Amino acid sequence: MAEPAPRAAGVRAALGEAAARFGFSETPRLDAELLMAHALGIERAALLLDMDRAVPEGFWTLVARRERHEPVAYITGSRGFWTLDLGVGPGALVPRADSETLVEAAVTHFRGRAPATLLDLGTGPGTLLLALLDEWRGARGVGVDRSAEALGYAVANAGACGVGGRAGFVLGDWDAALTGVFDCIVTNPPYIGTNERLPDEVRLHEPAGALFAGPDGLDDYRRLAPAIRRLLAPGGAAFLEIGHRQGDAVTALLAAQGFAVTLHRDLAGRARVLAAT
Incomplete structure (x- = not known):
């Protein structure tokens, strides 16, 4: 049962009060704005342009959910990524801005010669696959995941993004x-x-199978390095997101398969993506 709504008057005051409750978050004001826009049924940009609104029924229920560290994307049912809005919820990894580093690296590498075929290993809700298919309108792609729940979101997102005819999915x-x-x-x-x-909103809510990979976090890279060697076409390129301390270790795994490896950093300057050719 949600606690009684505070007596904040109007949207502007309610946003301040909600943000004050989200002290555990790195983006408390943004969280509050996204929840308010969702409760109002409008885009956040429209909310910021017009704060002279009544606080909608149900807003404080959403605030109470966020106070329990539930991810905002699970509460609203969507997360913006690259050029897309992707449906997401329990059972699927929430798309993160850091992963846009991979999309940018791939688009830059294939500039002027877009690939015809694309494979996303561990596609989750279709995050990387759909962003790149939206960039490469002539490409076809396959997304693989071991979670039927995550693939359900991916299939729905492919249809909503208009690329369903070019995307296939494999459990x-x-x-x-x-x-x-x-x-x-x-x-x-x-x-x-x-x-x-990990923060509670990740540890308590997002699927452990999409997060953890053995004591050193490298178990899945050990499996992926030879798999990528087998599946990559001549002249192709692979792009792997990594933890910011894993560059050397994953580079060594890829180099052992005969790949030349290039490191890409995210906007904070941290190691984030390896390109293997």
Whole structure:
């Protein structure tokens, strides 16, 4: 049962009060604005342009959910990523801005010669696959995930984003069900060590199978390196998201498969993506 609504008068005051409750968040004001826009049924931009509104019924229920550290994306049912709004919820990893580094690296690499075939290993709600298919309008792609729940979101997102006719999905364990080769392979695998600490909104709500990869966080890269070698077409390129301390270790795994590896950093200057060619 949500606690009684505070007596904040109007949207502007309610946003300030809600943000004050989200002291655990790195973006408390943004969280409050996204929840308010969702409760009003409008875009956040429209909210910021007009604060002279009544606080909608149900807003404080959303605030109470966020106070329990539930991810904002699960509460609103969507998260913006690259050029898309993706549906997301329990059972699927929430798309993160850091992963846009991978999309940017892939788009830059293939500038002027877009790949014809794309593979996303561990696609989750379709995050990387759909962003790149939206960029490469002539490409076709396959997304693989071992979670039927996550693939449900991916299929729905492909239709909503208008790329359903060019995207296929496979329920499976990495490359186990795949044959053939692909011009571009992308992956954001689990890379958190099992003993690493995570914020409660991640640890308590997001699927552990999409987060943890053994004591050193490298178990899935050990599986992926030879899989990418088998599945990558001649002249193709693969892009792997990594934890910011894993650059050397994952580079060594890829180099052992004969790849040349280039590091890409995110906007904060941290190691974030490896390109293998």
